[in-house]
Amino acid sequence: MAPRVALLAGAVVLLLAAGAARASNDEGDALYALRARMSDPNGVLQSWDPTLVNPCTWFHVTCDHASRVVRLDLGNSNISGSIGPELGRLVNLQYLELYRNNIGGEIPKELGNLKNLISLDLYANKLTGSIPKSLSKLKSLRFMRLNNNKLAGSIPRELAKLSNLKVIDLSNNDLCGTIPVEGPFSTFPLRSFENNSRLNGPELQGLVPYDFGC
Amino acid sequence: MQKLHSDKRQSNKLPIPSIGVALVLLLNFASTTSSCTEQERSSLLRFLSELSRDGGLATSWQDSTDCCQWEGITCSQDRTVTDVSLTSRSIQGQISPSLGSLTGLLRLNLSHNLLSGALPQELMSSSSIIVIDVSFNRLNGDLHELPSSTPARPLQVLNISSNLFTGQFPSSIWGVMKNLVALNASNNSFTGHIPSNFCTNSPSFAVLELSYNQFSGSIPTGLGNCSMLRVLMAGHNNLSGTLPDELFNATALEHLSFADNNLQGTLEGENVVKLSKLATLDLGDNNFSCEIPHSICQLKRLKELHLNNNKMYGSVPSTLANCTSLIIVDLKSNNFSGDLTNVNFSNLPNLKTLDLLRNNFSGKFPESIYSCSSLTALRLSSNKFHGQLSKGLGNMKSLSFLSLTDNSFTNIANALQILRSSNNLTTLLMGHNFLNERMPDDDSINGFENLQVLSLSGCWLSGKIPRWLPKLSSLEMLFLQSNQLTGPIPDWISSLHFLFYLDISNNSLMGEIPTALVQMPMLTSEKVAAQWDHRAFDLPIYRYLSFQYRMVSAFPKVLNLGNNELTGLIPPEIGQLKALLSLNLSFNELSGDIPQSICNLTDLLLLDLSSNKLTGTIPSSLNNLKFMSQFNISYNDLEGTVPDGGQISTFLSTSFDGNPRLCGPMLARHCGSAETPIVSTKQTNDKDVSPLAFMIPFGAFFGLGVLYDQIVLSRFF
Numbered sequence: 063m064a065p066r067v068a069l070l071a072g073a074v075v076l077l078l079a080a081g082a083a084r085a086s087n088d089e090g091d092a093l094y095a096l097r098a099r100m101s102d103p104n105g106v107l108q109s110w111d112p113t114l115v116n117p118c119t120w121f122h123v124t125c126d127h128a129s130r131v132v133r134l135d136l137g138n139s140n141i142s143g144s145i146g147p148e149l150g151r152l153v154n155l156q157y158l159e160l161y162r163n164n165i166g167g168e169i170p171k172e173l174g175n176l177k178n179l180i181s182l183d184l185y186a187n188k189l190t191g192s193i194p195k196s197l198s199k200l201k202s203l204r205f206m207r208l209n210n211n212k213l214a215g216s217i218p219r220e221l222a223k224l225s226n227l228k229v230i231d232l233s234n235n236d237l238c239g240t241i242p243v244e245g246p247f248s249t250f251p252l253r254s255f256e257n258n259s260r261l262n263g264p265e266l267q268g269l270v271p272y273d274f275g276c
Numbered sequence: 277m278q279k280l281h282s283d284k285r286q287s288n289k290l291p292i293p294s295i296g297v298a299l300v301l302l303l304n305f306a307s308t309t310s311s312c313t314e315q316e317r318s319s320l321l322r323f324l325s326e327l328s329r330d331g332g333l334a335t336s337w338q339d340s341t342d343c344c345q346w347e348g349i350t351c352s353q354d355r356t357v358t359d360v361s362l363t364s365r366s367i368q369g370q371i372s373p374s375l376g377s378l379t380g381l382l383r384l385n386l387s388h389n390l391l392s393g394a395l396p397q398e399l400m401s402s403s404s405i406i407v408i409d410v411s412f413n414r415l416n417g418d419l420h421e422l423p424s425s426t427p428a429r430p431l432q433v434l435n436i437s438s439n440l441f442t443g444q445f446p447s448s449i450w451g452v453m454k455n456l457v458a459l460n461a462s463n464n465s466f467t468g469h470i471p472s473n474f475c476t477n478s479p480s481f482a483v484l485e486l487s488y489n490q491f492s493g494s495i496p497t498g499l500g501n502c503s504m505l506r507v508l509m510a511g512h513n514n515l516s517g518t519l520p521d522e523l524f525n526a527t528a529l530e531h532l533s534f535a536d537n538n539l540q541g542t543l544e545g546e547n548v549v550k551l552s553k554l555a556t557l558d559l560g561d562n563n564f565s566c567e568i569p570h571s572i573c574q575l576k577r578l579k580e581l582h583l584n585n586n587k588m589y590g591s592v593p594s595t596l597a598n599c600t601s602l603i604i605v606d607l608k609s610n611n612f613s614g615d616l617t618n619v620n621f622s623n624l625p626n627l628k629t630l631d632l633l634r635n636n637f638s639g640k641f642p643e644s645i646y647s648c649s650s651l652t653a654l655r656l657s658s659n660k661f662h663g664q665l666s667k668g669l670g671n672m673k674s675l676s677f678l679s680l681t682d683n684s685f686t687n688i689a690n691a692l693q694i695l696r697s698s699n700n701l702t703t704l705l706m707g708h709n710f711l712n713e714r715m716p717d718d719d720s721i722n723g724f725e726n727l728q729v730l731s732l733s734g735c736w737l738s739g740k741i742p743r744w745l746p747k748l749s750s751l752e753m754l755f756l757q758s759n760q761l762t763g764p765i766p767d768w769i770s771s772l773h774f775l776f777y778l779d780i781s782n783n784s785l786m787g788e789i790p791t792a793l794v795q796m797p798m799l800t801s802e803k804v805a806a807q808w809d810h811r812a813f814d815l816p817i818y819r820y821l822s823f824q825y826r827m828v829s830a831f832p833k834v835l836n837l838g839n840n841e842l843t844g845l846i847p848p849e850i851g852q853l854k855a856l857l858s859l860n861l862s863f864n865e866l867s868g869d870i871p872q873s874i875c876n877l878t879d880l881l882l883l884d885l886s887s888n889k890l891t892g893t894i895p896s897s898l899n900n901l902k903f904m905s906q907f908n909i910s911y912n913d914l915e916g917t918v919p920d921g922g923q924i925s926t927f928l929s930t931s932f933d934g935n936p937r938l939c940g941p942m943l944a945r946h947c948g949s950a951e952t953p954i955v956s957t958k959q960t961n962d963k964d965v966s967p968l969a970f971m972i973p974f975g976a977f978f979g980l981g982v983l984y985d986q987i988v989l990s991r992f993f
Contacts, residue, residue, distance in 0.1 A: 106903075114816075114824045121832065121857070121881065124905045129822050135881075137923060138902040157926050162902075181926050205925070229925075 089131045090117040092148040100143035100165075106136065130154040137183065138162040145184075147172040154178055161207070162186040169208070174199040181205040185231065189213055193232075198223045210234040216276050217255075219265075222247055233257050238276040240265035312343040315377065316357050320349070322374035323360075329390075331365030356380030364388040371410070373398040383407040387435070390414055395436065397422070400449065406430050411437040411460065418443035419466070428454045428477070437485065438463040445491065447471035450478070458483035462509070465490055470510060472498025480504050487511040487533065494518075495534070500525035511535035511558060519543065524550045533558035535582065543583075545569030558582040560606065565589070568612075573598035584631070585609040592616060597623035608633035608655070615639025622647030631815055633679070634658040641665055641685075646672060653677040653814035657705070664690055670697040677814035679705040681731065688737070689716040696723030703813060707733035707755060715739035715761060724748050728809075728828070731755035733779070738762075741780070746771050752798075752809065753777035753831060760784055765837070767792040774798055774809075777831055781838040781860065788844030789837070789866075799833055799853040832857035832881060839863040846885075851876035858882040862908065865889060870909070875900050882906040887934075890914060894938075899924050910934045917947045 094112045102108075109121040118125035124133035131152045142164035149158070150172025157180060158173075165187040173182070174196025182200070185207040192215025193208065200206075203224050209231040216239030217232065227246040231254050238260035241247065255261055260276070317339070324330055324337050336347035344351035350359035357378050367389040375384060376398025384399065387409045394417040399408055401422050408431065419441055422429075432455045441464040450456065450471055456478035466489040475481040481502050487509045494517030499508065505526045511533045518541030519534075529551045539562040548557075549571045557575075560582040567590030568583065578599045584606040591614025592607070602624050613636040621627065621644040628650050637659040645651065646668030653676060662684040669675075675698050685691065688710035695701060704727055715737040721744040724730075730748065733755040740763040741756065751772050757779045764787035765780070776798040794800075809828045817825045825831055833855045842864040850859075851873025858881055859874075866888040874883070875897035883904055890912040898904075899922025907927050911934035918924065918932060918940030929942050939947035 109830060111826065111830070114826065115822055116824070119823045119825055119830055122903055122905070125823075127820075133905045135903050135905040135923075135926075157905075159902075159923070159926060183926070 087112075087114075087116055089152055090114065092151040093117050093120070093123065093131070093134075095148040096146060099146045100141045102139075102141050104140045106139045106141065124157075126154065132178075133157040133159070135159045136163070141165065144168075145170055145173075149173060150175040152176065156180045156202075157183075159183045160187065164188055166190065168192075169194055169197075169213075171196040173197065176200060178202050183207045184211065186210040192216070193218055193221075193237075195220050197221060200224060201226065203227055205229045207231040208235070212236055214238070216240075217242060217261075219244075230254050237261050312351060312355050312357055315379075317343045319372075319374040319377040320346070320357070320360075323372040326372040327367055327369035329366065329368040331362070331367045331389075333362070333365070333367075352380065358382045359385075361385040362389070366390060368392070370394075371396055371399070371415075375399060376402045376405075379404060381405055385409040386413065388412040392416065395419065395441075400431070400434075401426055401429065402431075403427075404430065406455070407433040409433070409435040410439070411435045413439050415439040415441060417441065419446050419461075420449075421446040422449045422452055424448070426452050428452060430455055432457045434458070435460040436464070437461060440464065441466060444468035445471065445486075445489075447473060450474050451476055453478055456481050458485075460485040461489065462486060463488040467492065469493035470496050470499075470515070472496030474499070475502035475505070482528075483507040485509045486513065487535075489513050491515060495520055495523060495539075497522035499523055502526045502528075504528050506553075507531045509533045511537070513537050515539060517541075519547070521547055524548070527551060527553070529554055530577075531556040534562065535559065536561040538563065540564060542566035543569060545571035548572055549574045551575065552577075554578055555601075556580040556582075559586065560584040562586055567591075568593055568596070568607075570595050572596075575599065577601055579626075580604040582606045583610065587611060589613065592619050594618040594620070597621065600624060600626075602627055604629045606631045607635065610635055612637060616642040619644065621645045624648060625650060627651055628674075629653045629815065631655045632657075632659060633818070636660060638662070641669070643668055648672070650674055655679040655815055656683065657681040659683055661685060665694050667694055670694045672698055674700060676700050677703045679703070679815070679817075680709060681705045682708040682734075684711075685709040686713070688713050688732070688735070689718065692716055692721050696721055699723070700726060702726055702750075703729040703817075705729070705731040705755075705817075707731045707735060710735045710737065712736050712738070715742055715759070717742045717744075719743060722747060726750055728774070728811075729753040732759070734758040736760055741766055741785075748772070749774075751775050752828060754779070756780045756783070757836065758782040762786065764788075765790050765793060765842075769793055770795045770797065772796075776833045776855070779834060779836040781836045781840065783840055785837070785840040785842060787842065789842060789847055789861075791847065791849070793835070794847050794849040794852055796835075796853065799835065799855050801855050834858040834860075836860040837864065838884065842866060844868075846871055846890075848873050850874060853877060854879075856880060860884040861888065862886040863888075867891065869893075870895060870898075870914075872897060874898065877901070878903075880904050884908045885912065887911040893917070894919055894924075907931050914938050918943065 097107045116129050117123045122135045126132045137159045144167030147170045155176050161183045168191030171194040179200050189211040195218040198220035213235040219242045222242045222245035234257040237258040240262045241264045243264050348362040352358045370393035373396035391413040431453050437460045445466040445468045451473050454477045462485045482504050491513040497520045500522035515537040524547040530553050535558045554575050565587040570593040573595045579601050589611040597620040603626050608631045627648045633655050640663035657679045664687045737759040746768040752774045761783040770792040812827050838860040845868035848871040862884040869892035872895045880901050886908040893916035896919035899919050908931050914935040915937035939945040
């Protein structure tokens, strides 16, 4: 029976095939820049050695079979600092799990470059600023959970272009304006937006400017 | 002391009237000569004022005291400030240009601090400074050219390494330096071409360190004019083109590195031999395509030869034996061939490391290597070597790391008997050899007391997990996967006090998971990361082509029992293995529930329980496994709801497939009041869909799920 789960560990043999192409370690550099921005009292980033040829053996970094970073799992790690623009270079990233930490600063607009992103979990941090419009470029996005932060500004209407978006949670922030109603937004329950005291409810199209109250 | 000296001079110069007048004059002189100039004082205080954190300097740099007495300041005999040295003081803020106003300043050392902002132009254009060291700070911005009218500058040593400098590296500035000896700009983000004029006006230029930047273009031919250049390091950039012939006119070179660039072409023997003083040659990680020049070992001082990760070919010339100073030879990941019998390795008494990983070498184990009494690390992996090992291998007393993986060596019993007398062996990797032989179960296999890592994977060995393994008292990592081992998992597994990595997957092991396994001392340990083994491997270990491990602690704590014939329950005591990072029990015949206690394995990165006969529900506490990046419980007989809202919700349906009674938002079968799941014709085909095409049925299921929500759930308006 051949194992079906591809990727790392498990039943894969310690086989070394001939000549892998060497590429520059741009993804490792980007992640190491993230480490430099973070304060890490629990030492979860201790295995992040920048002298290695790629970050694929770093704990909490998952690569695919082509050694490209596809997951970053740092939820509940007691890290603080800011996210920074470098993560936008991980163009194969599918899962960005930074939830339940003390991360501050803004959501970098460069995250809009993550065209393969499936899950964006930044909930329960101290993020400020507004939700970047560039997140509307995340064509593969299914889960956007930004709840329990200090995000302000309006919900970009452009997010209605995210046709794959299945779950959104923007609750417990400081958002204003109205809730988009087009595209996937027509399916999201109201509780996805609750506890935003300046959010005015679903956009009444044509009657009120969408960022009313901002 | 200086005061006394000036007193002496003073008393010689003065006609000596009364002692009183002399005293007054003495005191007067003392007050005017004991402090540095007003201008110097104010320049230094200006520098202090631009620091946001001064590391305690303010207490020493008092306006009332002599600035020559200030911490970090040294003056010359005539009271001019010559040295400002403030290293490793956690100083933050900007470097004030006022330091350039210190007319007698010779040496400025601000390294290993947290200074930011630009490097002031005034320092580079100073008419006095000969040494600037601002390395290991957070300085940013460009390094600017000087105005063309600048006269010759005296700067000899410039160290701006390990900062955040960016932009095009300046070139004309170096023509203005007439005494430049050393330049270190490594570990920054400089772009542009490497200048060619370092030695144009500085014939004594000796050290150029530009590695770890983003330099592009070709290697400038002008460097060949540097007759005193000893060190040229430009590795880890984006340089392209070939090695220019002119470069080899720099015959004073001792250390030459262009590792990890995009260089191509050849290494010509007639060029290389000109560098008679060369000790280190590092051309690894490029695209060189040529043979090793036969004349290379006319370089009698060559200690390190790194040609790894190129497209080099041909055989290793027998002349390699003439490089009697060789300590490190790294030829890995090339297309070298031949059988190495022509190379007399016994002529290399200082050889410590020989890495031939991933080439096309063939023939038997090169026996002249046995005489290399200093050899610590030897890797022959992934070549076409064959035959048996011979006794001489056991005589290599210095040998610590031996990797023969992925060749065609035979007679494993013989190999183990020979190697057990190699007392210093800590890492032994012999997987993918000894095909289909029998695992020796011989009690006489003693020795190996210092062995920490053992791999015999992928040999398809028959027999059982051998009885001599518990004698390996230092064993930390054991790779026995992909063999044909039968029998139970032995109880003595918990007697290996340092074992933290156990992979016995892909065998025919049977019986239940023994209690001993859930008592393994290293895995039940609550030690913190700082107490783990931080030893570095003698050579970095590679898996899956490019995953690189330099340290023992880089490997996660792993228990992989997958792909066997294990039966019975997953013991609930499994939750005691708190240090475990990867647990794979997949493809067995395990039954019963998923123990709740698995949620105690809080650092778990991988949990694979797929393809068993597990029943019951998925414990919702598994959502607490926040670091879990691989999760698979597919193909069991689980039921109930997939826990929602935590880490588990980051996994796709492939993690849960093949559990017909399981329901959840990401599955075909939704939980909820409507009993009948919405089944599309695609659902039954799901098992046959290859992992790469899971997106299509998944999208269909989700579309249907959304439709279901729309119809059934209440809307908000």
